[in-house]
Structure formats: C-alpha cells, structure tokens
Amino acid sequence: MQNLGVNVLFEGTTIQRLLEGLLVTAGIAFLSIIIGSLLGIGMGLLRTSQSKTIQFICRLYLEVFRIIPILVWLFIVYFGVPSALDIHLDGEIVAVIVFSLWGAAEMGDIVRGALESLPKHQIESGKAIGLSFWGLYRYVLIPQAVRRMLPGAINLSTRMVKTTSLVVMIGVIDVVKIGQQIIERSVIKVPTASFWVYGLIFILYFIICYPLSKLSKKLEAKWEN
Amino acid sequence: MNKENNQVLLEIKDLHKEYDTRAVLDGIHLSVHKGEVIVVLGPSGCGKSTLLRCLNGLETIQGGDIEFYGKSLTGPNVNWQETRQKIGMVFQNYDLFPHMTVIENILLGPIKVQKREKKEVMEQAAQLLEKVGLLDRKDAYPRQLSGGQKQRIAIVRALCMNPEIMLFDEVTAALDPEMVREVLDVILGLAKQGMTMVIVTHEMGFAQAVADKIVFIDAGKICEISEPEEFFTNPKTERAQQFLNIFQF
Numbered sequence: 001m002q003n004l005g006v007n008v009l010f011e012g013t014t015i016q017r018l019l020e021g022l023l024v025t026a027g028i029a030f031l032s033i034i035i036g037s038l039l040g041i042g043m044g045l046l047r048t049s050q051s052k053t054i055q056f057i058c059r060l061y062l063e064v065f066r067i068i069p070i071l072v073w074l075f076i077v078y079f080g081v082p083s084a085l086d087i088h089l090d091g092e093i094v095a096v097i098v099f100s101l102w103g104a105a106e107m108g109d110i111v112r113g114a115l116e117s118l119p120k121h122q123i124e125s126g127k128a129i130g131l132s133f134w135g136l137y138r139y140v141l142i143p144q145a146v147r148r149m150l151p152g153a154i155n156l157s158t159r160m161v162k163t164t165s166l167v168v169m170i171g172v173i174d175v176v177k178i179g180q181q182i183i184e185r186s187v188i189k190v191p192t193a194s195f196w197v198y199g200l201i202f203i204l205y206f207i208i209c210y211p212l213s214k215l216s217k218k219l220e221a222k223w224e225n
Numbered sequence: 226m227n228k229e230n231n232q233v234l235l236e237i238k239d240l241h242k243e244y245d246t247r248a249v250l251d252g253i254h255l256s257v258h259k260g261e262v263i264v265v266l267g268p269s270g271c272g273k274s275t276l277l278r279c280l281n282g283l284e285t286i287q288g289g290d291i292e293f294y295g296k297s298l299t300g301p302n303v304n305w306q307e308t309r310q311k312i313g314m315v316f317q318n319y320d321l322f323p324h325m326t327v328i329e330n331i332l333l334g335p336i337k338v339q340k341r342e343k344k345e346v347m348e349q350a351a352q353l354l355e356k357v358g359l360l361d362r363k364d365a366y367p368r369q370l371s372g373g374q375k376q377r378i379a380i381v382r383a384l385c386m387n388p389e390i391m392l393f394d395e396v397t398a399a400l401d402p403e404m405v406r407e408v409l410d411v412i413l414g415l416a417k418q419g420m421t422m423v424i425v426t427h428e429m430g431f432a433q434a435v436a437d438k439i440v441f442i443d444a445g446k447i448c449e450i451s452e453p454e455e456f457f458t459n460p461k462t463e464r465a466q467q468f469l470n471i472f473q474f
Contacts, residue, residue, distance in 0.1 A: 124320070125322075128383070129309070129333065129386060130307070139322075139333055139337060140322055
C-alpha cells in the first residue's frame with residue numbers, strides 16, 4: 001500500500017510534541033496579552049492626560065515599538081541586555097517581556113482611541129453627580145470604552161498569538177520549531193511531511209485565534225442589546 | 226410671595242469668563258435666594274449656558290467670585306465633588322450613561338459618591354420615578370427611551386442626590402416639540418415644591434409661568450432683571466424688547 005504522508009502525524013509522539021509546543025506558544029501569548037492589556041489600560045489613561053510631557057513620552061514609546069520590528073526587540077532583550085548587564089534571561093521570559101511591552105504600546109493606543117471617542121458630555125454629566133476622577137473612569141468612561149475598544153483589542157490579541165512564532169529565533173522551542181524538527185526527522189521517508197505538519201500547525205493556530213474573534217463578536221452582539 | 230428675604234444660596238459677584246481673549250461673561254452680578262426660580266433668557270451665544278456651567282465648576286473663571294452659602298467657589302482649593310452633590314445640573318444633551326439601566330443611572334451618584342444605603346436610595350428613586358411617571362421603565366436602557374423620557378430620568382438622577390439647587394441648561398432644546406411639555410411639567414412641579422432653580426430656556430411661555438425672576442443677558446452682560454409679568458409685557462430695555470419680538474409673528 002502506498003505510504004500516506006498524513007501518517008507522519010500519527011507516528012510516535014508527534015501530536016503530543018506539537019501540542020506541547022502549542023502550549024509554549026499559547027502560554028507566552030496568553031501571559032503577554034494579560035500583562036500587555038493591564039499595562040495598556042494604564043498607558044491609555046496616561047495618553048489622555050493633559051500634560052504634554054506625558055503625552056510625548058507615551059507617544060514616543062508607541063512609535064518606538066511600531067518602528068522597530070518585534071524580532072529586533074527580541075534580539076535586543078535576549079542578546080543585548082543580558083550581555084550588557086551580565087545576566088542570563090530565558091527565551092520564554094524575554095518573549096513575555098517583549099510581547100507585553102509591545103502589547104502595552106498598542107493596547108494603550110486602542111484604549112486612548114476609545115476614551116477619546118466618548119462624547120464629552122458623558123464626562124460632564126459624570127462630574128455633575130459628583131464623581132471623582134477615578135469614579136468617573138471606573139463607572140462611566142472605562143465601561144463604555146471597553147465596548148468600543150473590543151474589536152481592536154481582540155485583533156491585537158490574535159496578532160500577538162501569531163507573532164509569537166518569532167520566538168524560535170531566540171531559541172524557544174515553540175510549536176513551529178517542533179514542527180520543523182519533526183519534518184527534518186521524517187522528510188526522507190515521507191517527502192510530503194512539511195505539508196502535513198505545517199497543515200496541522202495551521203489548524204492549531206486557527207483553534208487558538210478563532211474562539212477569540214468569535215468571543216468578540218458575541219460580546220459585541222450582547223452589548224448591542 | 227417674596228423670596229428676596231430668604232437666605233442667599235448663590236452669590237455671583239462680578240463674574241468674568243473668557244475664551245482665549247473673547248469675553249463671554251463680562252461682569253455678572255446675581256444672587257439666588259433659597260426657593261427662588263430664576264430663568265435666564267438671552268440670544269444664542271450670549272453666555273447664559275456658560276454662566277450655568279461656571280456655577281457647577283465645569284468652566285474655569287477669569288475674574289470675580291461665586292459664593293455658595295457664603296463660601297467661595299473659586300480658586301484651586303474648592304472641593305467640587307462635594308459641591309456638585311448640592312448643585313444638581315441637567316444638560317441639553319441626553320446625558321444618561323448608555324451602559325446602565327435607568328435605575329443604575331439614578332443610583333450611581335447616591336451610592337458611589339454619597340455612600341448612602343441602597344435600600345433607602347431605592348425608595349427615594351422609586352418615589353421620584355413615580356412622580357415623573359416612569360417607574361415602570363426603571364430597568365430600561367436609555368436607548369429604549371424617548372428623548373423626553375430620558376430628560377425626565379436625567380432630572381430624577383440629579384434630584385436623587387438631594388441637591389440644594391438645580392441648574393437646567395436648555396433641557397428641552399434638543400427635544401421633539403411634542404415631548405417638551407412633559408419635561409417642563411416636571412420642572413414646574415419642582416418649582417411648586419420650592420426647589421431653588423436656575424433655568425436657561427428658550428420656551429417663553431414656560432419661562433413666564435415658572436420664573437420668580439427673569440434675568441436677561443446679552444453679550445455677556447445682564448441687561449435686565451425683572452418680574453416675569455413685567456419682563457414679558459413691558460421690558461425695561463430696548464434690547465430685551467427686540468429679543469422678545471423675535472418670538473412673535
């Protein structure tokens with residue numbers, strides 16, 4: 001019988017190893033999204049500040065992350081910082097640091113946009129019932145802003161999940177790297193191995209990202225009513 | 226009944242407000258006595274809305290003073306959070322919080338700001354809602370209400386803070402004409418109960434019915450302060466006469 005390439009997926013521990021790799025990917029992405037979102041909310045609040053200095057610093061921070069490729073950031077933090085400070089940082093930790101900082105920058109921009117899009121009289125009527133600065137944000141502005149920033153935030157999250165594939169470059173064994181290892185091992189026996197392995201990885205990424213966009217649609221629909 | 230002898234709640238002294246270098250309020254003097262209903266009239270852009278906003282600290286002022294119970298409301302040390310609980314304000318735009326139900330809108334201030342008991346506030350809110358005929362809509366979201374209903378809720382929200390004085394900033398200006406009446410009736414009811422109010426409006430009939438005193442402002446200055454009867458039949462200034470003529474066909 002002709003050897004079906006798809007069998008490469010079911011040999012030995014292939015699937016288990018890929019799922020372990022996926023866990024690394026998802027773990028880095030998940031942690032970074034959480035940390036990045038929290039920092040990003042703070043960043044967004046700072047960016048609506050009246051102070052020109054604070055605005056400038058935050059803006060600069062965002063632009064620095066937009067201009068410099070994430071891969072370069074990974075290299076700077078993985079190779080540059082430890083050699084300058086004479087410490088060692090694990091690839092996973094570096095990945096979480098870089099992705100969190102990037103997430104904070106982008107999320108800050110999304111939060112700022114959402115806050116600025118709220119009608120000004122919402123602020124005034126909040127003040128008129130005696131809400132403090134924090135009360136105003138907590139009860140009036142942030143709950144409304146969250147609804148407006150959701151599409152952007154989910155989009156950012158899926159981008160972060162996808163971009164974690166760069167961590168291979170700083171020696172983290174993620175799902176893509178494990179896939180490469182499996183392909184290298186079996187490609188002589190099974191010439192179509194890359195098709196099947198990358199195909200599976202494609203599906204795995206889809207499984208992580210699709211529920212996110214589904215969730216955002218659901219929440220949007222819920223808040224519509 | 227003459228309310229001039231009542232205690233002075235708000236005293237506005239030589240108030241100056243400028244945007245950039247353009248004077249919007251140019252030396253306003255006015256006292257508001259307890260229980261008094263003052264209606265501020267004047268052409269668009271004359272500064273009447275700005276005056277109200279100054280009274281609630283939504284605008285910074287460039288000169289003069291505002292005193293509330295004899296305490297100055299100018300300078301950096303004013304506790305506006307506390308003051309605004311006593312000076313209620315309703316705006317032209319329906320300003321309910323869209324992500325909260327009617328009752329949540331009303332309870333927010335009393336519970337989160339004034340730290341009152343939920344049960345007690347609920348009872349008061351229900352009474353007020355009953356009075357404006359909207360108790361059955363207490364769990365509705367603002368988008369499910371008509372403009373007039375939203376404004377009545379906004380009034381209830383302000384009243385539930387137990388303010389000493391209410392400021393109304395053209396609250397019917399954005400409403401469908403059919404809904405103006407229901408909102409004005411609520412305000413008229415408040416006047417009868419002795420609520421102190423400063424009202425900016427373009428509804429002349431309502432102004433005459435509700436006011437103890439008409440204050441006519443033009444170009445940032447008070448031109449005339451009169452009893453409503455006198456103002457509408459026999460205004461003292463030519464500017465006021467011209468203004469009133471606009472409303473007659």
